[in-house]
Amino acid sequence: MLFKTEGERILIKSVSDMDMIIGMQNVGIRYGQGAEILSDINMALKRGSFHFLTGKSGAGKTSLLSMMYLSQKASRGIVKIFGRNVTYTDRDSLALLRRKIGVVFQDFRLLDHMSAFDNVALPLRVCGMDEREVRKRVTELLQWVELDKKIKEPASTLSGGEKQRVAIARAVINRPEILLADEPTGNVDSDIAHKLMKLFVELNKLGTTVVIATHSEKLITDFPFPRLHLQNRGLKIYRPIIEDNTVKGGIHE
Ligand SMILES: Nc1ncnc2c1ncn2[C@@H]1O[C@H](COP(=O)(O)OP(=O)(O)OP(=O)(O)O)[C@@H](O)[C@H]1O
Numbered sequence: 001m002l003f004k005t006e007g008e009r010i011l012i013k014s015v016s017d018m019d020m021i022i023g024m025q026n027v028g029i030r031y032g033q034g035a036e037i038l039s040d041i042n043m044a045l046k047r048g049s050f051h052f053l054t055g056k057s058g059a060g061k062t063s064l065l066s067m068m069y070l071s072q073k074a075s076r077g078i079v080k081i082f083g084r085n086v087t088y089t090d091r092d093s094l095a096l097l098r099r100k101i102g103v104v105f106q107d108f109r110l111l112d113h114m115s116a117f118d119n120v121a122l123p124l125r126v127c128g129m130d131e132r133e134v135r136k137r138v139t140e141l142l143q144w145v146e147l148d149k150k151i152k153e154p155a156s157t158l159s160g161g162e163k164q165r166v167a168i169a170r171a172v173i174n175r176p177e178i179l180l181a182d183e184p185t186g187n188v189d190s191d192i193a194h195k196l197m198k199l200f201v202e203l204n205k206l207g208t209t210v211v212i213a214t215h216s217e218k219l220i221t222d223f224p225f226p227r228l229h230l231q232n233r234g235l236k237i238y239r240p241i242i243e244d245n246t247v248k249g250g251i252h253e
């Protein structure tokens with residue numbers, strides 16, 4: 001068991017905030033003066049939910065995730081994260097909210113000169129965690145993602161799949177309230193992809209809300225979670241239909 005529940009963490013919030021952790025209302029996004037790449041996006045993701053995010057290359061998955069991660073502002077509409085309208089939230093408050101979100105970037109964004117260990121330790125050290133506890137947690141997680149032999153290696157020397165696993169470990173080490181992962185299994189073989197998915201599922205069982213962008217049909221059928229699907233600048237939500245323990249398709253919500 002890599003993650004333990006935190007019994008002491010009690011959140012006092014209004015009922016609506018408790019229910020919805022990521023909300024979008026008539027959201028549009030454009031870059032510069034270009035046309036909108038996403039239009040009229042509406043969603044209300046519940047706290048503790050697990051969604052895949054799909055759509056062909058260029059459909060806007062990374063753009064949608066970057067709005068959820070608060071690094072990209074919507075061009076119009078309302079975005080609510082942790083029950084808070086983030087449209088007019090100042091930079092410092094956004095940075096604090098972001099600490100509760102773990103993110104796996106499509107291009108990893110590791111600190112190249114630092115070791116695998118130090119990259120993963122970063123979120124814990126930022127919170128001022130005792131160094132002995134940092135060592136224990138980081139070592140255990142890097143072992144689990146099968147990188148124990150690379151712990152001391154600088155990130156720049158790792159393979160694509162190894163970098164991806166370091167990025168994942170860094171995103172989950174702090175048991176974030178939201179985990180956003182952009183193609184987190186795109187560079188690893190299918191055995192490791194399944195193992196990483198199990199890590200996300202375990203984290204989700206402990207309460208983390210998870211959104212995973214993927215092109216992998218195999219993951220989508222092996223793990224029957226609802227799917228946010230981007231197409232023609234819009235969003236559809238599909239819920240899987242399960243028969244005989246296998247996913248048979250989906251219904252559009
Ligand atoms: N910084 C940017 N400036 C201008 N256009 C951008 C920028 N980022 C993304 N775009 C455009 O927005 C559209 C959606 O891009 P996005 O990266 O969100 O797609 P994606 O679904 O993540 O694609 P992929 O599956 O290839 O990662 C694309 O047409 C892209 O060219």
Ligand SMILES: [Mg+2]
Nearest residue numbers: 061062106182
């Ligand atoms: Mg992308």
